Amino acid sequence: xxxxxxxxxxxxxxxxxxxxxxxxxxxxxxxxxxxxxxxxxxxxxxxxxxxxxxxxxxxxxxxxxxxxxxxxxxxxxxxxxxxxxxxxxxxxxxxxxxxxxxxxxxxxxxxxxxxxxxxxxxxxxxxxxxxxxxxxxxxxxxxxx
Amino acid sequence: xxxxxxxxxxxxxxxxxxxxxxxxxxxxxxxxxxxxxxxxxxxxxxxxxxxxxxxxxxxxxxxxxxxxxxxxxxxxxxxxxxxxxxxxxxxxxxxxxxxxxxxxxxxxxxxxxxxxxxxxxxxxxxxxxxxxxxxxxxxxxxxxxxxxxxxxxxxxxxxxxxxxxxxxxxxxxxxxxxxxxxxxxx
Numbered sequence: 001x002x003x004x005x006x007x008x009x010x011x012x013x014x015x016x017x018x019x020x021x022x023x024x025x026x027x028x029x030x031x032x033x034x035x036x037x038x039x040x041x042x043x044x045x046x047x048x049x050x051x052x053x054x055x056x057x058x059x060x061x062x063x064x065x066x067x068x069x070x071x072x073x074x075x076x077x078x079x080x081x082x083x084x085x086x087x088x089x090x091x092x093x094x095x096x097x098x099x100x101x102x103x104x105x106x107x108x109x110x111x112x113x114x115x116x117x118x119x120x121x122x123x124x125x126x127x128x129x130x131x132x133x134x135x136x137x138x139x140x141x142x143x144x145x
Numbered sequence: 146x147x148x149x150x151x152x153x154x155x156x157x158x159x160x161x162x163x164x165x166x167x168x169x170x171x172x173x174x175x176x177x178x179x180x181x182x183x184x185x186x187x188x189x190x191x192x193x194x195x196x197x198x199x200x201x202x203x204x205x206x207x208x209x210x211x212x213x214x215x216x217x218x219x220x221x222x223x224x225x226x227x228x229x230x231x232x233x234x235x236x237x238x239x240x241x242x243x244x245x246x247x248x249x250x251x252x253x254x255x256x257x258x259x260x261x262x263x264x265x266x267x268x269x270x271x272x273x274x275x276x277x278x279x280x281x282x283x284x285x286x287x288x289x290x291x292x293x294x295x296x297x298x299x300x301x302x303x304x305x306x307x308x309x310x311x312x313x314x315x316x317x318x319x320x321x322x323x324x325x326x327x328x329x330x331x
Contacts, residue, residue, distance in 0.1 A: 044251060053251060085297075
């Protein structure tokens with residue numbers, strides 16, 4: 001009973017925590033470019049802090065740095081279904097990916113080449129299907145398919 | 146034979162003399178068929194484009210200012226893309242789940258314009274899960290909704306599926322996440 005109460009309370013707080021504002025108000029700052037794009041097109045599954053959902057949506061927190069060490073890892077991040085099939089365009093995705101790598105994801109490894117619209121467009125044109133296998137390969141530095 | 150019997154016999158013979166079983170059945174059949182076809186007639190149905198359901202009865206095409214700011218009304222400005230039952234009518238509110246339910250960790254997010262200040266706000270439609278459907282204040286606005294082949298933008302997905310065993314949908318909230326940049330509403 002106590003455990004369920006804590007879960008319910010946490011769930012309620014999670015909802016309330018997402019409400020940072022009254023019902024629209026003068027003078028409140030707008031969400032900035034990268035964060036706005038993340039909130040609108042990524043937060044729905046990855047959550048406001050990138051925690052995702054166990055068993056379904058990967059936790060991004062501190063988890064992206066390993067992918068920035070190799071070309072395969074860099075490619076993987078732009079080919080996962082959530083990116084490849086995103087309603088965002090290539091330029092917007094580049095902004096969000098770089099923002100995630102630099103922030104929630106834990107920071108880019110030395111030598112990492114930031115995404116741009118052209119590279120994202122090239123990579124997402126080949127979306128991954130066997131994501132788990134591709135992930136293992138990418139972390140091992142090997143290109144997927 | 147009693148008097149009643151004689152009267153009934155006379156009436157029956159009179160009716161039989163003027164009608165046929167086949168004719169009677171044909172007329173009854175026509176009435177039944179015609180009644181059954183009434184729903185197919187091109188009568189005016191619910192107004193297209195107006196929000197369905199919620200308190201206040203049938204919605205007009207021009208929602209009044211009070212309805213636009215009332216979280217229990219389908220016309221509430223935050224409900225522009227909602228699809229489900231309003232948690233405000235189900236024991237919760239536009240930003241909290243009713244007792245006995247939990248918010249789904251995955252959600253549909255979009256922007257709605259607040260007529261009070263003319264600005265676009267990011268709204269997260271967190272579903273509340275774990276109890277059978279509320280059944281009150283059904284509201285299907287669906288602005289920006291896409292078919293299932295764009296899953297991130299589809300309201301037809303059961304967003305309660307993210308809760309593991311608690312996949313029963315109860316109602317939808319409309320949580321205000323933040324102000325969208327000018328001209329950036331999607």
